[in-house]
Amino acid sequence: MTATTTPTPTTAPEQEVPQVGLGTALRTFRSVLWRDTFVTGRELGSFLAQVIIQPFFTLFIFGKVLTGIGYVGDDYTAILLPGVVALNGFLTALQNTTMPLILDFSWTREIEDRLLAPIPIGWVAVEKMLFGAIRGILAAVIMVPIGFLILDDISWPASAYLPIFGIIVLGSLAGAAIGMIIGTSVPPTRINILFAVILMPLMFTGSTQFPWFGLESLRWFQVLCALNPLTYVSEAMRAELVPQVPHIPMWINLVVITGSCVVFGAIGIRGFLRRAID
Numbered sequence: 001m002t003a004t005t006t007p008t009p010t011t012a013p014e015q016e017v018p019q020v021g022l023g024t025a026l027r028t029f030r031s032v033l034w035r036d037t038f039v040t041g042r043e044l045g046s047f048l049a050q051v052i053i054q055p056f057f058t059l060f061i062f063g064k065v066l067t068g069i070g071y072v073g074d075d076y077t078a079i080l081l082p083g084v085v086a087l088n089g090f091l092t093a094l095q096n097t098t099m100p101l102i103l104d105f106s107w108t109r110e111i112e113d114r115l116l117a118p119i120p121i122g123w124v125a126v127e128k129m130l131f132g133a134i135r136g137i138l139a140a141v142i143m144v145p146i147g148f149l150i151l152d153d154i155s156w157p158a159s160a161y162l163p164i165f166g167i168i169v170l171g172s173l174a175g176a177a178i179g180m181i182i183g184t185s186v187p188p189t190r191i192n193i194l195f196a197v198i199l200m201p202l203m204f205t206g207s208t209q210f211p212w213f214g215l216e217s218l219r220w221f222q223v224l225c226a227l228n229p230l231t232y233v234s235e236a237m238r239a240e241l242v243p244q245v246p247h248i249p250m251w252i253n254l255v256v257i258t259g260s261c262v263v264f265g266a267i268g269i270r271g272f273l274r275r276a277i278d
Contacts, residue, residue, distance in 0.1 A: 008044070025085070025119045025120060025123060028119040029056065029119055029123055029127060032119070032124075032127050033130060033131060034149040035129050036127070036131045037134060040080045040134075040135060040138075045066075047135070047138075049144070050092075051135075051138070051139035051142060052143075055084050055087065055143055056146060058084055058209075059080065059143075059146070059147055059150045060075075062080055062209060063076070063080050063147075063150060064150055064151065067152075074124050074152070074153065076079075077151040077152065077153070077154055078241070078242050078245075079153060079210070079238065079242060080209060081147040081151060081152075082234065082237035082238050082240075082241050082242070083206075083207065083208030083210075083234040084143060084147065084209075085140050085144060085168070085206060085220075085240070086140070086167075086168070086230065086233040086234045086236075087203065087208040088136075088140050088142075088143045089136040089137060089139055089140030089172045089175065090136065090171050090175035090206070090229075090230050090233055091136075091170065091199065091202070091203065091230075092136040092138075092140070092172075093132045093133045093137075093139075093171075093172040093174075093175035093176040093179060094132070094136075094178055094179035094182070094199075094202075095132075095179065096135040096176075096179070096193070097128055097129055097131075097132030097133075097175075097176045097180055097183055098132075098182045098183040099183070100128070100178075101128060101180070101184060101272075102183055102188055102191060103185060103261065105184075105188075106187075108133050121273055121276050122272075122273060124272070124276075125180060125268065125269045125272035125273070126269070128176075128180065128183075128272075129173070129176040129177060129179070129180050129268065130176070132172075132180075133172040133175070133176040136168075136171075136172030136175055137169055137172045140171075140172065141165075142170065144156075148174045156241055156267070160240050160241055160257060163240050164237065164240055164241070167233065167236045167237055167240065167253075167257075170233070170258060170261065171212055171230070171233035171236075172256060173224055173261045174229050174230075174257050174260040174261050174264065175230075176235065177260065177261050177263075177265035177268055178260070178264050178268075179268075180196060180264070180268025180271070181234065181268045183268075184268060184271035184272050184274070186198075199254035202228060202230060205224055205227075205228045206225070206228050206234055207225050207228075207230070207231040207234045207235060208234050211235070211246060211247060212225060212226070212234075212247070213246055213248075214246075222252060229256060229257060229264075229276045231248075232248065232252070232253040232256040232260075233253070233257060235248040236248075236250060236254065236255050236257065239253065241270075242243070
């Protein structure tokens, strides 16, 4: 009896996934960032309305009206303007990172086009944060001349502009990093409570309208404000512009702001990767 042998099936070789070259990824990253920035130029009117109206009235009421009727001292404006500039950059970066992510992942699905581009998925998250930070930087810079026009006897030394710009950049990046976390964790059905539960507390615990050391008589609120990264952006601005006012040391401010960018950015990218895979 002759034994028959069954032919062993051969397996097809695994298909190699093409790797995206670094040069291609960098070019794609620049193109996507430039496209988003170009859209900002086309929507300049609505963007300016978004970033000017609320801080304009804050400066007008607190810095012009209250000082004009004598409820606050004239030197209060020197404390107020740096905080409002910090607030505008931080919150604009946060909102312009959060809201597009919520919309992209839920309704427009535009994010799917980005995920199919020849670029690592993590880079898409970084581009989103950079774009939000760019908008935050523009919003903060715009408020400087507006503050000079609204408020009386305000002037900043020319030597302070470069370090102040660096603080604005770091503060906007920190705001964008927090925006990435919120945008990848808040479900679309909860957008209506986003401002009440998250943004409003961030605004009023960021030491933007008062110096942090002035809260010593309200220790519990001082501790609460110390948990907000925006506090350190506001205090860094005042440390540079009104150093005679008691403030958190600059090195502490820079460490906290930079640490916020790194820690919150890493958490946000991780959340973005999870949502992208889902």
